[in-house]
Amino acid sequence: MNTVYFDHNSTTALKPQVLQAMLPWLSQTAGNATSRHVYGRNVRDAVETARKQIAECVGVQASQVVFTSGGTEANNFAIKGIAANLAPTQLLVSAIEHPCVSRPAQSLAWHGWKVQSIGVDDQCVLDLADAAQKLSTRTGLVSVMLANNETGAIQPIAELAKLAKAQDALLHTDAVQAFGKLPVDFGALGVNAMTVSSHKIGGPVGVGALILDKRVDIAPLLHGGGQERGLRSGTENVAAIVGFANACELAAASLKTRSETQAKLREQLETGLQRLNAVIFGQQAQRLPNTSFFAIPNIEGETLVTALDKAGYAVASGSACSSDSTEPSHVLLAMGVDADVARGAVRVSLGEHNTEAEIQGFLQALQQEVKRLKGLSAVAA
Amino acid sequence: MSERKPIYLDYSATTPVDPRVAQKMIPYLTEDFGNPASRSHPYGWTAEQAVENAREEVARLVHADPREIVWTSGATESNNLAIKGAAHFYASGKGKHIITSATEHKAVLDTVRELEREGYEATYLQPEADGLIDIEKFKAAIRPDTVLASIMLVNNEIGVVQDIEALGNVCRANNVIFHVDAAQATGKVEIDLEKLPVDLMSFSAHKTYGPKGIGALYVRRKPRIRIEAQMHGGGHERGMRSGTLATHQIVGMGEAFRIAREEMASENERIRALRDRLLKGLLQIEETYVNGDLDHRVPHNLNVSFNFVEGESLIMAIKDIAVSSGSACTSASLEPSYVLRALGRSDELAHSSIRFSIGRFTTEADVDYTIELLKSKIGKLRELSPLWEMFKDGIDLSKVEWAEH
Amino acid sequence: MAYSDKVLDHYENPRNVGSLDKNDPTVGTGMVGAPACGDVMKLQIKVNDAGVIEDAKFKTYGCGSAIASSSLVTEWLKGKTLDQAQEIKNSAIAEELALPPVKIHCSVLAEDAIKSAIADLRAKQGK
Numbered sequence: 020m021n022t023v024y025f026d027h028n029s030t031t032a033l034k035p036q037v038l039q040a041m042l043p044w045l046s047q048t049a050g051n052a053t054s055r056h057v058y059g060r061n062v063r064d065a066v067e068t069a070r071k072q073i074a075e076c077v078g079v080q081a082s083q084v085v086f087t088s089g090g091t092e093a094n095n096f097a098i099k100g101i102a103a104n105l106a107p108t109q110l111l112v113s114a115i116e117h118p119c120v121s122r123p124a125q126s127l128a129w130h131g132w133k134v135q136s137i138g139v140d141d142q143c144v145l146d147l148a149d150a151a152q153k154l155s156t157r158t159g160l161v162s163v164m165l166a167n168n169e170t171g172a173i174q175p176i177a178e179l180a181k182l183a184k185a186q187d188a189l190l191h192t193d194a195v196q197a198f199g200k201l202p203v204d205f206g207a208l209g210v211n212a213m214t215v216s217s218h219k220i221g222g223p224v225g226v227g228a229l230i231l232d233k234r235v236d237i238a239p240l241l242h243g244g245g246q247e248r249g250l251r252s253g254t255e256n257v258a259a260i261v262g263f264a265n266a267c268e269l270a271a272a273s274l275k276t277r278s279e280t281q282a283k284l285r286e287q288l289e290t291g292l293q294r295l296n297a298v299i300f301g302q303q304a305q306r307l308p309n310t311s312f313f314a315i316p317n318i319e320g321e322t323l324v325t326a327l328d329k330a331g332y333a334v335a336s337g338s339a340c341s342s343d344s345t346e347p348s349h350v351l352l353a354m355g356v357d358a359d360v361a362r363g364a365v366r367v368s369l370g371e372h373n374t375e376a377e378i379q380g381f382l383q384a385l386q387q388e389v390k391r392l393k394g395l396s397a398v399a400a
Numbered sequence: 401m402s403e404r405k406p407i408y409l410d411y412s413a414t415t416p417v418d419p420r421v422a423q424k425m426i427p428y429l430t431e432d433f434g435n436p437a438s439r440s441h442p443y444g445w446t447a448e449q450a451v452e453n454a455r456e457e458v459a460r461l462v463h464a465d466p467r468e469i470v471w472t473s474g475a476t477e478s479n480n481l482a483i484k485g486a487a488h489f490y491a492s493g494k495g496k497h498i499i500t501s502a503t504e505h506k507a508v509l510d511t512v513r514e515l516e517r518e519g520y521e522a523t524y525l526q527p528e529a530d531g532l533i534d535i536e537k538f539k540a541a542i543r544p545d546t547v548l549a550s551i552m553l554v555n556n557e558i559g560v561v562q563d564i565e566a567l568g569n570v571c572r573a574n575n576v577i578f579h580v581d582a583a584q585a586t587g588k589v590e591i592d593l594e595k596l597p598v599d600l601m602s603f604s605a606h607k608t609y610g611p612k613g614i615g616a617l618y619v620r621r622k623p624r625i626r627i628e629a630q631m632h633g634g635g636h637e638r639g640m641r642s643g644t645l646a647t648h649q650i651v652g653m654g655e656a657f658r659i660a661r662e663e664m665a666s667e668n669e670r671i672r673a674l675r676d677r678l679l680k681g682l683l684q685i686e687e688t689y690v691n692g693d694l695d696h697r698v699p700h701n702l703n704v705s706f707n708f709v710e711g712e713s714l715i716m717a718i719k720d721i722a723v724s725s726g727s728a729c730t731s732a733s734l735e736p737s738y739v740l741r742a743l744g745r746s747d748e749l750a751h752s753s754i755r756f757s758i759g760r761f762t763t764e765a766d767v768d769y770t771i772e773l774l775k776s777k778i779g780k781l782r783e784l785s786p787l788w789e790m791f792k793d794g795i796d797l798s799k800v801e802w803a804e805h
Numbered sequence: 806m807a808y809s810d811k812v813l814d815h816y817e818n819p820r821n822v823g824s825l826d827k828n829d830p831t832v833g834t835g836m837v838g839a840p841a842c843g844d845v846m847k848l849q850i851k852v853n854d855a856g857v858i859e860d861a862k863f864k865t866y867g868c869g870s871a872i873a874s875s876s877l878v879t880e881w882l883k884g885k886t887l888d889q890a891q892e893i894k895n896s897a898i899a900e901e902l903a904l905p906p907v908k909i910h911c912s913v914l915a916e917d918a919i920k921s922a923i924a925d926l927r928a929k930q931g932k
Contacts, residue, residue: 030644033429041429045422045611051414055715056406056722059413088473088613091633091643119633119642126632218644223429225473225613225646240630242514243476243507252507253476254414254606256613259646710843712868716808716816748840784822784872786847786864787840802839803921 023377025334027219028168028196028310028368033262034221040265041223044258052255053244062257069264076267077215077230078204085229085250086260090195090216091119093229096240096251097191097212098123098162103238105159107131111188113145113163113174114138114353120162120193137163143172143301143354151182158188165208166197169350169366170301171310173201180209189235195219195227199270200278200307211235217259221371222266226259273371281369282308284378288367289313291382295389298360300351309370314363315385318392323365323385326392330384335366406722407766411607411700411759412556412584413724417652418609418760424655425611428648447647454654458603458616461657462582462591465621470637471650474615475583476507477630478602479550481617481641482579483511485627486548486600487520490577495545496520499538499576501552502742503527508550508581529744530693531560539570548577553591553601554584557724557739557755558692559701561589568597577625583607583615587660588668588698593618599625605649609760610656614649617641667760672699674758674767681771685778687791691740691753702756705740706774708788709781711751717777721770724755808869809903815873820880823862825849833926835918844871844911848918850882850890850926858882858890863918870908874898874915887923 024032044065050058052066067081074081087093098120102110110132112124128134135153138146145163154161161183166173176192183190191212194203199220205213212235216227231237243252288311289299297313314320320336327334347361367381408416428450452466459466472478487498500512502524512522523541527533533551542549549571554561564580571578582591583604593601601618605611619625619640633642679702682688687707706714711725725737736750745753756770782788790797808816824847825832832851838844844867851860861879865872877898882890898904898912 035430038426038429045417045425046419050408050410050722051606054410054413054722054724056410056719058406058408058410058722088477089643089646092473092631095631095633095642117633118635119631122632122642223646223648224644225649241476241480241507242510243479243505245506245510252510253474254604254612256473256611256649258611259613259649708866710867710871712843713816713872716869746841747843751843784819784864785866786836786845787866789824789847789864797840802841802845803837803917 022328022331022333023373023381025332025367025369025373025381027370028171028366029335030218030224031221031370033223034266034269036269037222037262037265041258041262044261052257053246062255065257065261066255069260072264073215073228073267076203076271077198077213078206079230082248083205083231083233085231085247086255087227087229087251088225088253088256089218089227090193090214092240093214093216093227094119094193095123096229096237097214098160099127100237100240101160101189101191101212101235102127102130102132104236105189107133107159109133109135109153109156109158111135111137111150111153111158111161115143115167115169115350116162116164117168117193117195120164124162132159139172139353141355142304143167143170143350144304145174145179147175147178147182150179154182154186154188158183158186160189160191162191162193164196165192165194165203165213166201166307167301167350168196169348169364170304170312170354171196171307171368172301172304173197173306176208176210184209196307199267199274200309202274205230212237217263217266220266220270223259223262226256226263228263277371278308281373284369284373284375285309285311287375288378288382291378291385295386300354300356300364309368311367313365313367314360315365315389316360316363318363318389320362320364322392323363323388326388327365327381327384330388332381332384335368336364404720406720407769408722409756409758409762409766409770410722410724411762412559412755412757414606414612415609415759416761417611418656418659420659421610421652421655425648425652428651447645450647451645451650454650457654457658457661461586461661462593462601462603462618463595464593464618468593468618468621470617470619470640471645472615472617472641473613473643474606475505475581475602475604476615478604478615478617479505479507479579479581480511481627481630482600482602483508483548483550484515484630485640486577486579486625487515488628489626490547491520494547494575495543497543497546498522499525499541499546499549501525501527501533503531503555503557503739504550504552505556505581505583508552512550526742530696531555531558531691531739531743532693532696533562533567535563535566535570538567542570542574542576546574546576548579550579550581552581552584554582554588554698555692555739556584557737558703558743559584559698559757560692561585561696561698563696564598565596572597584698586657587664588700593620600627605653605656608656608660611649611652614646614653616653668699671758671762674762674764675699675702677764678702678756678758678767678770681767682774685775689749691743691745700758702758703753704756705745705749705753706778707749707752708785708791709752709778711736711753713781714752714754714777717781718754718773720773724757725751725753811902812869812873812904815876815902816869819872819876821862821876822864824864825851825860825862830929831926833922833924833929835921835923835925837917837921838867838914840866843867844914846871846875846914846918848875848878848915848922850922852887852926856886858885858887867911867914868908870902870904870911871914873902874904874911875918877901878915878919882919887926890919891923893919
């Protein structure tokens with residue numbers, strides 16, 4: 020495929036070094052971590068080493084890391100697991116959460132929880148005043164993402180943590196998009212639980228983790244053999260866990276230079292986009308340096324994405340999980356963006372290896388496609 | 401590491417990844433890395449195609465429709481999803497009673513216990529001394545409010561094969577949803593879901609030479625079985641299980657199940673010969689007992705108790721072979737195997753049990769070495785054992801008054 | 806679980822395995838533990854006229870730590886008087902073998918076996 024990949028917030032290519040770290044655990048000798056013989060011991064050691072590496076990347080102790088099958092499971096585990104051990108009160112989630120936070124939250128309505136949404140401003144930043152106001156009602160759990168997957172807008176989690184703490188509410192943050200793109204320190208954020216995932220940072224798909232404050236009393240989502248200290252049963256996916264840890268270390272090492280490079284590339288991109296009269300969503304917010312979410316007026320996002328794909332550029336029209344539907348992005352609607360404008364949304368999310376030349380090529384292709392599509396719509400009109 | 405690797409006879413804990421499976425997986429880790437849910441570019445399409453091909457392979461092994469296969473992170477998740485998912489969905493119409501057996505895997509037992517905490521009632525059937533469930537006792541356990549029964553096809557510790565067809569017919573006649581944990585069964589026994597009266601069936605890849613971290617749940621379409629999702633999110637897997645699909649792992653599971661389908665018949669024959677050789681050798685040791693029925697059993701498993709030797713010292717003595725004492729998931733603790741206890745074995749015999757599980761890469765030389773090792777080490781430990789001395793002196797140990805702590 | 810080198814040594818090469826004639830008036834036999842608990846230790850001591858232990862033998866059904874604990878005490882017992890033997894404490898056994906916390910009961914059992922053997926001998930000798 021000669022396509023230029025601009026969809027890194029959806030998934031990233033596995034780094035070659037990560038593959039090398041994983042291969043021994045996909046070979047013939049890998050045992051079951053719970054077995055007592057040397058095959059089991061080797062696997063256990065590898066899992067525990069990985070746990071330490073990941074713990075260091077987010078500034079916690081190894082025992083605070085619970086491995087899961089990915090971000091979706093970790094988010095479900097956090098929301099349902101923490102709620103299970105609390106008396107049902109109010110549950111707050113932001114209006115811009117990924118469905119794997121908002122849907123398990125909604126499912127708790129069946130169990131007596133009052134689920135409320137915290138709004139965002141027109142730049143996709145959490146409305147702290149709204150949060151404070153809603154927290155004045157007795158609240159058990161709050162979940163707000165650290166950075167939005169669509170706009171890249173970074174949320175004021177540390178401030179929210181202070182508000183939540185003052186009201187004795189526990190705070191979970193879905194850091195899947197932020198992790199590896201921003202420095203993420205669990206303690207500094209002041210949260211009680213945090214979700215991280217491997218495949219957004221150059222690690223393999225199929226593994227993630229929930230980082231837990233030791234005081235949090237959480238019920239398991241998966242019951243069984245008692246792995247992960249009883250918090251997550253199921254045979255440890257050792258190859259993926261080792262790959263995840265390796266990817267974490269690589270991401271941490273390259274974070275600074277990568278952020279700087281990507282910020283420059285995005286500036287180049289957005290300068291070009293503005294010449295095409297694009298609306299850039301959340302541009303005034305502090306954003307992940309790799310993400311740009313925009314719309315060209317009067318051009319449908321889905322159509323543009325398909326056209327760009329033919330021209331050799333892989334971009335997203337919304338979050339990957341919802342690209343099935345033609346509903347406008349719930350994130351943009353929460354920001355107060357007009358539904359017609361929102362339907363035009365296209366996301367470019369940069370990775371480590373994207374270049375200036377690729378951005379330039381993309382802008383040219385975009386300009387041509389816009390011209391062509393506008394011509395078409397003029398004819399159709 | 402200078403340590404020589406012991407001979408691996410723990411295929412029921414996990415199997416090595418078949419090299420053919422690993423080869424098939426690697427491209428999906430590198431060049432074809434798209435998210436199968438990304439519909440807007442070819443990276444996503446390639447991944448989606450691979451996922452669907454694998455789904456077909458899994459379906460073919462068990463004679464199911466690919467649309468009946470839901471991907472999960474492994475058999476533990478499949479068991480949780482099937483049992484909680486069906487119980488939650490059907491409880492209001494049928495009731496809150498569940499039947500399972502005392503020898504199920506922990507992933508089933510713990511899930512049922514969780515439902516008990518939610519207000520369900522459970523019957524844990526005790527198997528017969530041979531490990532098999534008595535069909536009449538199963539029938540007798542069914543109540544008007546029984547919503548679900550969960551019985552495993554092949555037991556992980558003793559390898560016995562339950563009569564799923566008969567049990568399933570009882571469930572059908574009584575309008576009870578029937579879940580079967582088949583994690584230990586794929587590639588070892590024929591599974592034909594066109595014929596078997598089974599509604600939900602759990603599968604694992606890493607017990608069948610595929611990768612860890614991937615499994616599947618069969619959910620029957622005719623008559624349609626509904627389950628409540630346990631992981632909510634992007635609505636993947638037709639809403640039954642959200643979460644980004646791990647394409648490389650799914651591809652690995654598909655390839656592993658393809659190989660199982662094509663090679664099962666010849667492989668089982670070879671493995672049966674090895675198991676019979678091992679059995680013959682071990683039975684030459686005095687006071688040795690096979691746990692579980694030998695006829696209704698997969699050829700891969702041999703579970704044996706060696707009387708008058710203590711389990712942990714036995715494991716230490718035979719560290720040149722990698723085996724399990726009890727189930728892999730519980731062997732970190734010192735409790736005797738609950739499966740053997742359920743069969744009525746004494747604590748001593750349960751403690752001194754060894755599960756030998758044979759697989760694709762086991763050789764005749766491995767088996768012969770194992771027999772000689774056991775003969776010599778059991779002999780040595782019995783030399784050390786005051787119980788063996790008493791037994792040889794004709795003392796009935798059950799009559800001795802022990803100075804217990 | 807990782808065993809110490811000393812436990813492994815005693816386990817691989819147990820000292821003084823065997824039995825003495827339990828009807829010999831100079832032999833004391835102690836049997837402690839129960840099969841259902843996973844440990845049974847049989848310890849025998851033989852004293853000379855001076856009341857010094859000149860031989861000690863053991864047989865143990867139990868884990869590596871239980872075997873090592875009983876093997877170790879047979880070494881320690883030889884050459885000791887009964888009073889000195891009575892002073893052997895489980896903590897010394899546990900320390901010598903670097904037993905992990907979950908295995909401390911093995912050293913307790915070994916101490917009990919010594920006491921039981923001494924008691925048996927004293928009862929026999931009517932002292």
